[in-house]
Amino acid sequence: MLNLRDKIIEQSLILFDENGFHGVTVKQIVEASNTSKGGFYHHFHSKEELLFVIHDAFITYVSKEAKAANETHTSPVEKIQAIIRSFVKVFDLYKPHISVFYQESMYLKPEYEQQIKKKRDEFKQMILQVIEEGQRMGYFRKELPPILTTMAILGMVNWIYKWYRRDGEYSIDEIADVFIDLILHSLLPSVEGEYRSQMLTIPFFYDKK
Amino acid sequence: MLNLRDKIIEQSLILFDENGFHGVTVKQIVEASNTSKGGFYHHFHSKEELLFVIHDAFITYVSKEAKAANETHTSPVEKIQAIIRSFVKVFDLYKPHISVFYQESMYLKPEYEQQIKKKRDEFKQMILQVIEEGQRMGYFRKELPPILTTMAILGMVNWIYKWYRRDGEYSIDEIADVFIDLILHSLLPSVEGEYRSQMLTIPFFYDKK
DNA sequence: CACTACAGACCAACCAGTCGGTCTTTACAT
DNA sequence: ATGTAAAGACCGACTGGTTGGTCTGTAGTG
Incomplete structure (x- = not known):
């Protein structure tokens, strides 16, 4: 089972691959990973x-x-x-x-x-x-x-x-x-x-x- | 002598080359080209x-x-x-x-x-x-x-x-x-x-x- | 009770694009 | 040549929407 951190990485890779870093918002990443802003910033500084x-x-x-x-x-x-x-x-x-x-x-x-x-x-x-x-x-x-x-x-x-x-x-x-x-x-x-x-x-x- | 359109292209190339398309704002382009938002959008739709x-x-x-x-x-x-x-x-x-x-x-x-x-x-x-x-x-x-x-x-x-x-x-x-x-x-x-x-x-x- | 893991409302900053207006050039009639 | 009106070139304050990041709160765990 993946922890949230890995899930965020996994999902953001899919998004980045299609749209590039700047083409993807934190909101999108958060939604794709089934979590929240709080969840994201708990694991990453930025x-x-x-x-x-x-x-x-x-x-x-x-x-x-x-x-x-x-x-x-x-x-x-x-x-x-x-x-x-x-x-x-x-x-x-x-x-x-x-x-x-x-x-x-x-x-x-x-x-x-x-x-x-x-x-x-x-x-x-x-x-x-x-x-x-x-x-x-x-x-x-x-x-x-x-x-x-x-x-x-x-x-x-x-x-x-x-x-x-x-x-x-x-x-x-x-x-x-x-x-x-x-x-x-x-x-x-x-x-x-x-x-x-x-x-x-x-x-x-x-x-x- | 360059017209404004060419000057915008020239300057934005320098900026894009260093920072990428999304790393450069229209404001920056406009300032580097010594013009204004109006000047920019007069020559380009977007x-x-x-x-x-x-x-x-x-x-x-x-x-x-x-x-x-x-x-x-x-x-x-x-x-x-x-x-x-x-x-x-x-x-x-x-x-x-x-x-x-x-x-x-x-x-x-x-x-x-x-x-x-x-x-x-x-x-x-x-x-x-x-x-x-x-x-x-x-x-x-x-x-x-x-x-x-x-x-x-x-x-x-x-x-x-x-x-x-x-x-x-x-x-x-x-x-x-x-x-x-x-x-x-x-x-x-x-x-x-x-x-x-x-x-x-x-x-x-x-x-x- | 303390601590981790997460939720989500909120905010300040920013940004592409708009719009009413001004200045300059062109076109053409007198 | 001169007056004038329309077109083109450019200005910059403003806006509506978005974004990265913060902050307070809370559910679960040891």
Whole structure:
């Protein structure tokens, strides 16, 4: 059974996902959660704090997953595969959180904003480092500017929140497979046929076709 | 010399870019534009109409550019190069428009929303068709699902609005070069060394290094 | 009796949009 | 050229409705 706090979070996510933070009033949240203004403000200092709590829940999860992926693998190729996969999969679990996150974080007061930004940067740095490591170790093409490559990866994956549907044509695992394939084709050199073709075959997805 | 209408648009773009549509009041816009409520509502029916006008300005531009790129080239490889390049470059010209566009279009009334959505879809379809055409003609890897590839491209390019700075480390042309390189590495088959390596050398950028 | 969890009436602030009015430009007849 | 009337451009006080947040009260629990 959910307590009121969780119920408020759950309901406000549904509302935020459809209408955005500013498109939803406290009154609406309160009604959707079958409670009252008093109930709401008993659990949250402000509407803004609710937004922060939502942000924090998912970004903490992403960072933790990425850190784990980073530690359990040694080769940069495997690392980036694992990071992308967990990153993509988050959108299946946390899509509403993420939608709100990317659309509304600008409205947060500086104190909240800073905390959010710090965790985001940590995650970005992790990808960046894997790419640089992969270049140094000779796995990835050295001519790619690591920061631009990182931003490209962040972009293509983050954008998922704009179009992903659970009941869509492709499952989240299939999306992850294709995106990993795209990224590895970009990162791995064209000529080293042996290693490249070995890494690029992603069985899960293409076997189905 | 700017007329009041243009001045309002110009000033509101600056404000929206920093605070989002709902973070800016008509009063603020009016003050930044050195005018009055009367002046504002003489030129716009509502605050929402202003948002629509901003949207429309840039999406019309993107679509026109992409259509032109599509018509002047014949090979899918050249087409996608040209489309991505013009697409990326829009962010240099229209960044504030785009930021507002992607953060606030959900707040628009259905009548506006529909028009926006239609133009967005047209653009998406254009990329999708080029990819499918490229696959049919044997230029691009046939195992890639065209729609997921399209969404990946849209994502990595659209995300630029989150991080691009005119005075940043890389110019918009360099970003375009790298992104085209990434995308073509993903699209072109690994084995056809001859044609692939010929298309993948983007002189502008890598010559500088 | 003290404490938590919640209820809901209430309020001050704010905001998009209105409206009667003024000033400036345009159009046209004399 | 000059008078004049209509149209367009702009002003800013005002309003009606809404919103985030407060405050007093109360039911239940240990």
